[in-house]
Amino acid sequence: MKRLTTLLCAAQICFAGVANAAPLSISLPPETAALKPSPLPGYKLAQQKCSTCHSADYINFQPPGMTLAQWTAEAGKMQQVYGAPISNEDVSIIGAYLAVTYGSAQSSDADVQAAHSPMGQRAATPATKVDAMALLQNNACLSCHAFDHKVVGPAYHEVAAKYAGDPQAAAKIAASIQHGGAGKWGQIPMPPYTQLNPEDLQTLAAFILAR
Template identity: 75%
Template sequence: MKRMSALLCAAQICVATLACATPLEITLPPETAVLKPSALPGYPLAQQKCSTCHSADYINFQPPGMSLTQWTGEARKMQQVYGAPISDQDVNIIGAYLAATYGSARASDADVQAASSPPAPVAKVDAMALLQSNSCLSCHAINHKVVGPAYREVATKYANDPQALAKIMSSIQKGGTGKWGNITMPPFAQLSPDDLQTLATFVLSQ
């Protein structure tokens, strides 16, 4: 009985100690893996879309020599199985870039060039549709910090800056790090000037 009491007492002490312990904080090292550069339009698109969910190392670790069909299949799997926010056109463009840069295809191949062709112009879309289709809301929210700053915080910072619109458009297009901490924002170089203006105007209106 005494032994049982001693064990219960020890267990209570352990529980109390854990309850009072300071939560463990883990700081991950900055990301160093990068995608291989390419003149194909899939390169900036992959920088923006793929880095939202995983490191470039995921691509580096795939089997060498994969074909255009295989790499396009990988991009489509990300879309259909894992819910990556990429369109069917994005799948083809990213697949062509990956096949020519990491696989057996060449950038000059006719099928790579065909898959890399930009989509036909579409009607102007609203800011919320752009935010959703470009995964912006994975890292930002209107009024609270997620990975990046809240849009309302950005609007407050630039409230009295006459160059605010141009600066925000540039930040969205080119990405970067250091303005709001060490987390890197991927570039959105594929966005049109109209789309960049729509997004920047939305952010500054919060």
């Protein structure tokens, strides 16, 4: 009985030590995987939207030789099953880039060219004014940022506080959104949003500074 009591006391001391131990901190190695460069418009779109949710290794690990239809279906699955913030047009454009760069398609294929035609039509159409919240939602900004607390990136009110009183604040924030980068708020990189036009960038910058 005495031995049992001794063991129970030792166990209690052990558990107490574990309970009072400092939280375990884990540092992940920096991301090294990258998408293969391409002149196709889907390359920048994939950099911006796919990397929000997963590493480029996810794409590298897919079976080689996948067709345009298969890669487009894969992009569509991200939209429909996992809720990726990409439009039907984005699905076609990203699918074409992936099929040419990682699969069996050629950039000269008629189906690949057709996948890019919506982007050309969009560029030729006069830009319409989009509100800031729609831009945040359509470009997955709220996956990494919140208004009042840190998520992956800083809270918008922190950004506004940092640039308060800076006459170049709007231009600096717009440039950060457009070009992306790392180091200002930590080592996790922010992807570039090069598809946003100057009006969209200024709309987002003004919205963030008003938080």
